[in-house]
Amino acid sequence: MIDNAQRKGVISSTEQAKYHAIREIRNRAAHDWDFSIESEGVKKHLLFLYESDHSSTSQYIEDLGF
Secondary structure, eight states, X not given: OHHHHHHTTSSOHHHXXXXXXXXXXXXXXXXXXXXXXXXXXXXXXXXXXXHHHHTTXXXXXXXXXX
C-alpha cells in the first residue's frame, strides 16, 4: 500500500521511506517478545525518522553521558 500510494502520487518518496521505517518498527514490536530500542533495526529506523524531521534544526548525539 505504501509503494502504491507513492506511485500514484498520493505521498512523496520521502514520506514513503518514513512510512516504511514506521512499518518496520511496528512489525518488530508486534512479533518480537523482547522488543526494545536495541532490537534489530529499530534504532536505525528511529534515527532515520528523527534525522529526516530534524536534520536541519538539530543534531542527534548518541550518548550525552547522563
